[in-house]
Amino acid sequence: MRRFDELRKECLEANQMLPKVGLVDLTFGNVSILDRERGVIAIKPSGVDYNKLTLEDIVLIDGDGKKIDGKLRPSSDTPTHVRLFRGFVGMRAVVHTHSRHAVSFAQAGMAIPCLGTTHADYFYGEVPVTRPMKEAEIKGMYEWETGNVIVERFKELGLDPVDVPAVLVHGHGPFVWGPSGAKAVENAFALEIVAEMALKALQINPQARPIGRNLLNKHFLRKHGADAYYGQPQLG
Numbered sequence: 588m589r590r591f592d593e594l595r596k597e598c599l600e601a602n603q604m605l606p607k608v609g610l611v612d613l614t615f616g617n618v619s620i621l622d623r624e625r626g627v628i629a630i631k632p633s634g635v636d637y638n639k640l641t642l643e644d645i646v647l648i649d650g651d652g653k654k655i656d657g658k659l660r661p662s663s664d665t666p667t668h669v670r671l672f673r674g675f676v677g678m679r680a681v682v683h684t685h686s687r688h689a690v691s692f693a694q695a696g697m698a699i700p701c702l703g704t705t706h707a708d709y710f711y712g713e714v715p716v717t718r719p720m721k722e723a724e725i726k727g728m729y730e731w732e733t734g735n736v737i738v739e740r741f742k743e744l745g746l747d748p749v750d751v752p753a754v755l756v757h758g759h760g761p762f763v764w765g766p767s768g769a770k771a772v773e774n775a776f777a778l779e780i781v782a783e784m785a786l787k788a789l790q791i792n793p794q795a796r797p798i799g800r801n802l803l804n805k806h807f808l809r810k811h812g813a814d815a816y817y818g819q820p821q822l823g
């Protein structure tokens with residue numbers, strides 16, 4: 588096996604999952620995986636059909652976003668991924684999609700309120716939306732600045748990206764992350780589901796309010812953190 592083939596494989600498989608779970612229209616979407624110890628990121632190449640994607644197509648870049656291996660150009664969103672890996676130290680994988688319901692909230696400029704326990708199982712409170720980007724940011728290093736507004740928003744809100752592993756970029760769409768490629772894609776799928784549910788709940792009752800702190804704590808903390816008890820204990 589070549590160097591970093593495991594990393595490429597995790598990246599390939601996570602990218603291939605996106606259309607399978609219905610998160611991708613056309614080629615809007617990409618996953619990257621970071622090997623933090625070795626400072627190498629595997630990322631989807633730009634504009635390649637998910638069905639045709641192979642291990643060789645996955646592009647390897649360094650921590651500055653410079654290509655170190657691969658024939659193809661990396662995703663045009665690469666600088667956003669690199670910025671997020673730098674800003675959010677705990678994460679291993681970043682997913683970007685234009686999944687329709689999450690994008691609907693991003694386009695409305697609205698955070699996704701935590702209206703129920705499905706949301707609370709994955710996200711510890713509302714999923715925030717960034718501010719609109721400024722002219723200079725859009726004309727300048729746009730993709731890098733996209734990462735900046737995300738990190739800025741989490742700082743403003745005092746949010747831990749481990750507790751809320753997703754964000755909506757205003758007028759654009761979701762970026763989601765996790766400790767592995769598979770988990771990050773699962774989080775992106777959960778985000779799309781809760782966005783659809785929130786949209787429908789708000790249609791039925793525009794006065795729908797977020798669940799209370801007790802129910803939020805119960806659901807999030809039983810699956811995450813030191814006192815988690817959901818699922819099966821680790822064997823072996």
Ligand SMILES: [Zn+2]
Binds near residue numbers: 684
């Ligand atoms: Zn995009």
